[in-house]
Amino acid sequence: MSQATAPDVFIKERSWVRAVKGLYGMGELRDELYGKPRVIDLRSRKYTGGPQMWNKDIMQPDDGIMQSLESHIEYLAPGGKTQQHGHQNSAVFYILDGEGYEIHDTIKYPWSAGDAAIVHNGCVHQHLNASKTKPCKMLVVKAKPTYIFFNLLWQKNVEMPPTAPAEGAEFIPPANDEL
Numbered sequence: 001m002s003q004a005t006a007p008d009v010f011i012k013e014r015s016w017v018r019a020v021k022g023l024y025g026m027g028e029l030r031d032e033l034y035g036k037p038r039v040i041d042l043r044s045r046k047y048t049g050g051p052q053m054w055n056k057d058i059m060q061p062d063d064g065i066m067q068s069l070e071s072h073i074e075y076l077a078p079g080g081k082t083q084q085h086g087h088q089n090s091a092v093f094y095i096l097d098g099e100g101y102e103i104h105d106t107i108k109y110p111w112s113a114g115d116a117a118i119v120h121n122g123c124v125h126q127h128l129n130a131s132k133t134k135p136c137k138m139l140v141v142k143a144k145p146t147y148i149f150f151n152l153l154w155q156k157n158v159e160m161p162p163t164a165p166a167e168g169a170e171f172i173p174p175a176n177d178e179l
Contacts, residue, residue, distance in 0.1 A: 015062035036065045042073075047173040051165040052080030053127075054173045061145045071141045075173045076100060076129035079166030084126040084159035088152040091142035093117040093127065098136020100129040124158055135171055 040058070047054040054075040061067040076082070076098070084103070093102075099112040104125045111117050117138075119125050129136045147153075165171065 015060075032064065036063075043176060047073075047075065047177075049161075050077075050172070051170075052077045052162045053082045056173075056177075058139075067149075068143060068146045069141060070144055071139065073177075074127075074138045074140050075171075076127060076136045076138075077166055077171035078134055078169040079129060079132045080135075080169065080171070081128040081162065081166075082126055083157050083161040084124060085155070085157045086122060086124040087144070087147075087155040088121055089142050089144040089147040090121050091119040091140060091144075093119070094139040094141075096137040096139055098129060098134055099131060100127065100136050102127055122154075126159070129166075132166075132169065135173070 042056065042058060045056050047056045049055050054077075056073045058071040058073065059066055060070050073096075074082075074093070093111075093116065095111050095113050095115045095117065097113050099110070101111060102109040102117050102119070102125055104119065104123045109117065110130070113136075117127075127138075
């Protein structure tokens with residue numbers, strides 16, 4: 001029986017959990033962690049993705065600062081949407097600007113700036129911008145690295161992300177965005 005493999009487009013090297021090792025009592029890990037910055041200037045980091053959803057990493061396990069959480073800023077273009085997908089880890093989306101809605105297992109949940117949208121474990125979901133003229137911006141925090149560490153790997157796209165801009169809405173996040 002042959003084993004199925006993911007298409008190359010989905011394969012990329014990523015560190016989800018860094019090694020926690022060293023001589024007990026020698027302080028190597030402590031010194032490494034204390035040597036990392038506690039304030040990170042995110043203005044120099046670039047957004048990736050598009051044309052309807054853009055991400056800027058804030059904290060990833062391979063940064064060497066924290067290994068149990070990851071976070072990023074997500075922009076949805078005017079009228080934009082993400083892929084429809086599901087995964088085992090939960091997530092919190094704090095809405096910084098804009099208005100839109102989630103679809104979780106076919107149920108619609110509207111949100112606006114100041115709300116926190118909670119994606120519960122295992123639901124099929126999608127994030128959508130309700131405005132045709134303004135982008136929306138969200139802070140995303142999830143424990144995905146911890147789930148992967150425990151081999152809770154299930155993740156699936158039901159509908160892939162759009163490859164064209166939303167109708168009438170060419171959008172690129174501002175280069176000097178505060179986040």
